[in-house]
Amino acid sequence: LCTPGYDDIIKAGRELVSDRGIFVTPKRYILHVVDKEGKRKDELKVMGLDTKKTNLRKGVGDKLNGLIERYLKGETWSTIAQTIVDYNIYLSNSENIMDIGLPKGIKNVDKYTSEYLLHGENTRLPGHVAAAIHYNKCLEKYNDTDSIPITSGMKIKVFYLKGDHGKFKSIAIPTDNEKVPPWFANYEVDIEAHILRLVDNPLSNIVKAIGEEVPTQHSIKVQSAWVF
DSSP states (O other): OOOTTTTTSSOOOOOEEEEEEEEEETTEEEEEEEEETTEEEEEEEEESOGGGSTTSOHHHHHHHHHHHHHHHTTOOHHHHHHHHHHHHHHHHTOSOGGGGOEEEEOOOHHHHHHHHHHHGGGOOOOHHHHHHHHHHHHHHHTTOOSSOOOOTTOEEEEEEBOSOOTTOSEEEEETTOSSOOGGGGGSOBOHHHHHIIIIIHHHHHHHGGGTOOOOOHHHHHHHHHTOO
């Protein structure tokens, strides 16, 4: 209904068509896309969610997105619950501790190390930097000349620890390390804290938007007891 000459000034194209999605907050969502720019699709579009962040290992993020995809394609949350619990058990029992390390990038290691040597336990350190300093101190403590020290610009994996280690609540390992140092066996990794950060928190931040909760083995048993 535009006057000729004005009817081609604005044009529109079809970008995305989604049959189901979860919108957590503005600019944070996950969609099951069925049409993209006029072509049939069967894929996810994830924007701004924890499952896409660099502090979550890609394999874990892909797994969590896959679980949400099953829900978006019509499975009930209760049918997916056992898979989530099984995945937590799988990660908890992984033979390679690096599988559950929390990936981080690191800067200013020398600066913070100098401050720590000057001020000791009173030094305020970012958590992942403290973990890196802890690792470098262990190289000296255990006379480890085979492992590479952590320096600025490296990729590292952070591990939360059980027990009292003074200033340090975690320890890092360079991502490029071919093997875990033998002395690492002297420390007990807090597996539950890692599962919380790797699986439970990222999932919870998504499914709370649809009124669901991340299941546990206990919650599954309770739910099944109420089904007649």
